Amino acid sequence: MFDHAAGSDAVTDSPRIRCAVLSAVKHDYVARGIAAHPRFELVVVADDPQVPEWAHQRNQQLADEFAIPYVRDVGSALREFDIRVAIVSSEAERHCDLSTRAALAGVHIVQDKPLSTMRSEVERLTAAIRKSNVRFMMWNRNAIPALIQARNQIASGSIGQISSLHMDFYFAKDAGPPIGTRRPDDPPLDWLTYQIAAHRDGSDGGLGSTAVGELTNEGIYPLACLRMLTGRPVRRVFARSTAHFHQINADNHVEDLASLTLEFEGGILGSVTIGRIGSASMQSVGEIKLRVLGSEGALTIDEALPVVSLFARTQPPHEPQQRRIANDNDFLLAQDFYESITMHRPSMLDIDDSRETFLTVEAACESCRSGRTVDIRTRDDN
């Protein structure tokens, strides 16, 4: 058991777990979250040599901040730095390739979301992890205090057996100019160019050559939460999506708003609404709510709580006014991953559950295209 009070080496005299950051070109919060945990240590940043120069610059920046080397050779870094954990935060389209290479090298993996943009890559990674028997965790929000509170309430039986559960997952950030603002003679906005520029304010979650909509990119968060609370896979989905807010999404034919009806194994029903709905929609990060109906009662959970509200005359317009306190998600995820390694057990969002959420998102996207319900079991068998 980890003993905070006794200090970082109180548990054993074993050295900290050495980690390689395999590409930090998107968000670096995963690497920082792991680095902040006393049992992990970043020792190298690595990436493939052929990535663009802007990617090398970002990798080098992180390496410089942590005073560690940046190596333009993933294989060498995994071999030569005695790495036990790879932290993958590349563009989504490279997630699985980097993770697969780490798995085949016998290295445990913490990966940013989404799992991938391609089913074939998901299957390749799944096979590699099963073959190598390494631990995998996709970064998630299941350790947010309000969701832990929800989980505990459900586990205590206070609302009986779950019959349905619903999550709203909206980000209040903008993603470039509003829809309808491009002049007819102007070319469509280029996805990658926009995402590179958006790195400045952290709204580059869709970084990559392949455009990814909000359902594809962020859907793992609410779906992983519902998976955690039900313990069951989704079997059937009906979904709708649209580009409703942002010109970049409309120009690249990917959604910024989606809604899902979910049918879980065992008859539990659910729904998710998700979107990047713009800074006009909320005075802080966004509206994230969970509602659960059970046989003996119900829960309504505001994921942000507890918060402190801050207002000041000199406050910048886009600064969040509701500040979360007691958010220990990063530490608890890192702790869970540490225990998954040392106790040889699955992480709180391992490859099997991650693959399930990917299949749900994939089925939802198909439903959006066809207007029909999609049976996930049938797709998985195929």
Add this chain to the structure above:
Amino acid sequence: MIRLAIRGISEEQERQVAVRLHNVDVVSLPHLRRTDPPAHCDAVAFCGSEIATRTLIRNCLTGGMHVLYAAEQCLSADDVEILSRTAETCGLQFRLINPDRFLPSRQLIRSQIDSGRFGSIGLVRSHRWESAECRPHLEQELPSALIRDLDLTSWYFSAAPEVVYAVSTSDRFAAGLAEEPALQNADTSEFIQVHLGFADGGMALLDYSNQLPSGAGYQFLSVIGASGVAYCDDQRNKQLLFHGGAPQGIVCDEGSRGLADLVQWFVNSLRTGDPTAATATDWSAAFDLAKTVRASLESRCSITPRGVTL
């Protein structure tokens, strides 16, 4: 001055509404039996939790009274058609309106949409959870509260959906079981979820449940537009009562203004003789949508309003 009887609300509510009305003399009939039409009135409004039979409403019309039906319990499509014809024969007004449209919160949202502040509507999300006392009438297509929410959603989009998908935990919608006698006495607690797709990408997710333990219910409504959003959440609109143990949440209701506005609107429409205000035709869209929802529940498929299975 129009003499008006209001059925389905308490004496205190009647008093609160009456003091707000212009050109209306509210006729108080505290001892009137539920089955008797009021006498000496020009009009009668059925509101609140009133469950008015077709016979009672028809007797009001044949007794020479205009009728506003704005109760929580929806009339059936057949009743609406028969009563509309009765009103026409009698030369009287029979107005149907979803009372939720007049709630201050719903009116505020509508005004934001009408002003253009929200831009085009992208998503309407609604939860309505009631306690176990609110059992559905099995002869109805759907629970009345859900039909009202479907109407409200269509009102906000100013359009009917182009595709409907619905799911439920209830046995009564399973194909082939609609006439099953055993279900007439079965436990009718249920959860129904309706997913709507509109042209131009708009969408709605509505759910209804009567599975809560005895006590207060829960409502949530959000309307998300391209340039603005409204959130109306019971969770936020609660005061706290501390009387030992965990604090108790006290819901802040929306008061009597909405009902007063609704009744005033009805009275004004009688005075102006507006033939288009809240006629049976408006409700036919809600009934049609309820039928499509029912068809989706029974078939477990997504369906267009024309009945095409996707």
